[in-house]
Amino acid sequence: MQSPPESVPINPRMEFKAAVLLVLVALLVSASVAYLMYARGVFERTQKLVLLADDSEGVVVGMDMTFSGFALGRISAIELAPDGNARILVDVPQKDAHWLRTSSIFTMERGLVGGTRIRAYSGILTDPPLPDGAERRVLRGDATAEIPRLMNAARDLLSNLQAMTASDSALNNSLANVQGVTDRLKGPQGALGLLLGNEADARKLITTLDRTNVLLGRLDGLAVKADTQVFGDKGVMPETRATVAQLNGLLADARGSLKKVDAVLQEAQAIAANTREGTSDLAALRAEAESSLRKVEHLVNEINRKWPFARDTEIKLP
């Protein structure tokens, strides 16, 4: 039996204390390992979701997929599909899987600062839930990918601007022309010279204007004379007025004559009425004459019957 060395004081309770310490540390280590496993999602029941992307740059295993800012799933693997696309395998805990629907959209965004983010959007939460192992294409929104395009656009813009501001550019020529125009506007001919182009035409126009002015002066005198002729004491208008007065008198006379003619016509109408009555009396007279003649005829017939000197009155029987 070996005796223990004497360098450390031996306490009978020391063994117990050491055992307690060992157990506590073992418990702490076990709890830490269990917590890390829980944090890694080892104990979660998950369902798979496969996101297809043409580029998985920036995506790392273990990063989160978020939904409305909440971590909803964890990337468990990234693999290259036979068609060259990246397949991003996401583990979604089953308790959170109801947020993902068949109509959900998945995006992958890369900001200027920070890593790539994968986000899920579910617009219609009444759609059927996303089945286990569903494959969805992920939409890419890449801020850094925009930079080259932006640079190209900016370069085009700058070259256009340079072309516009060059010494022989159209804009510069136009500005020079504008300056020439304003110079001519300020010149002796002014805007007229600018519009007509040369000095001779401008002079012609001014001469024409002068002559038109003279013509207008003459027209003015003519108008005064015409006024005198028309509206003067012996002008056309007073004469016309007198003629109209005479015409009025004539018309009154004509009206009197017409009234007389009217009376004559009324008389003629009365005569015609009398004549009509006379003709109706003639009809009665004629009827009476006819009646008298019939009676006379009857009387003659009667006399002839009764009178024996009838020429042949007997009736011959066959």
Next chain:
Amino acid sequence: MAGRLLHTSALVLALVLSPSSYGRANRANLASHVYLGTAPLLPWFTVLVAFASLVVIRIVVVTAESYGLSQYALETVVRVLVLELIPLTAALFVAVRLTLPAGVELAGMRARGELDAQRARGLDPLVTEVVPRVCAGMFSVVTLAVVSCVISLVLTYLVVHGLTHTAFDGYTRKVGQVFNPSVALIFALKTLFFSLAVSLIPMVTGVQEPSSGEVRATPELQGLVRMFLLILLIEVASLIGNYY
């Protein structure tokens, strides 16, 4: 010298791993070494790490917020504190407070001939003196590192989120993201190798006979330099493993 050191270290390691070293005869000695090596250090170190962690957490969180990158503050704090600073601090603390004095003590025992006396009594000083001290050093480093990591994780949560339990899920996710399998493995291996480095080298240096060549430095100083060099190598290797 280095070959002898390596040989003795391997021998001690084999003894540490063999169940016969933990026999009933040696158990009380081992228990007292382990307990006295860890328990007095734990409160002081925890308080020290808590204060240092608070300062570092506050600096990182405030700086990240001022740059609008507060979403990365948590990850940075966990990486900087838990993965890198705390295991290194624990190893150095244990080395300074426990294993280097123990190495000097062993060297003194060897110089006084106590180890030879034990050998003469049929005892193996490697089993009776070295293995308990090595175990105490390793256990102390692991304990201090684990307790301090847990404390600093709790402090990080409290500084970032305050006294609420509602952010626990999000915090857990972040911690889970930092501790992916390779990082967790490197963290565990790093802590283990730190504990081995700070425990083995001072003891083995102390227990070995100094070489008779032209050595200007004392064996204790040589052991110290070797230990720091090894810690540096382990730290560099872990950084390479984590970030490359």
